[in-house]
Amino acid sequence: MSTYKIGEILVSQRETEVETIFGRKEIIPKGNKIIITAHRLGHHIRNGMKQPLQKNDVVKGYDTEGLAEYLFTCMKSHLPMDDMMCDYDLTEEDIKEVIEEALDEIF
Structure with missing residues (x-):
C-alpha cells in the first residue's frame, strides 16, 4: 500500500511499458511526470493519459x-x-x- 496526496507529482525512475484500457501498449519514458488526482488516478502530464492507482493505495491530503x-x-x-x-x-x-x-x- 502506498499513500499519496492530491497534486503530488511522481517522476518515473525508469522506462516502463503499460497497457491502456484499449489494449494499446504505451511506453512511459524515464523522467515522465505524473500528478495524482482527487479521483485516485495518475494523470500523465506529458500526454494526458490517466492510469488508476492500485486498489489498496490511499489518497489523503494535498501537495x-x-x-x-x-x-x-x-x-x-x-x-x-x-x-x-x-x-x-x-x-x-x-x-x-x-x-x-x-x-x-x-x-
Whole structure:
C-alpha cells in the first residue's frame, strides 16, 4: 500500500511499458511526470493519459507544491507566460511560489 496526496507529482525512475484500457501498449519514458488526482488516478502530464492507482493505495491530503507546478504548466500552455515573466522580471519559481502560498491558505 502506498499513500499519496492530491497534486503530488511522481517522476518515473525508469522506462516502463503499460497497457491502456484499449489494449494499446504505451511506453512511459524515464523522467515522465505524473500528478495524482482527487479521483485516485495518475494523470500523465506529458500526454494526458490517466492510469488508476492500485486498489489498496490511499489518497489523503494535498501537495500544494505539486499543484502549483501543475497549474503553472497549464498556465504556460495557454498564456504567454514567458513574455509576461520577462516583462515583469519574474521567474517560474516566483510564480509557482505565489500559487503555492495561495493554495496553502485554502487547504
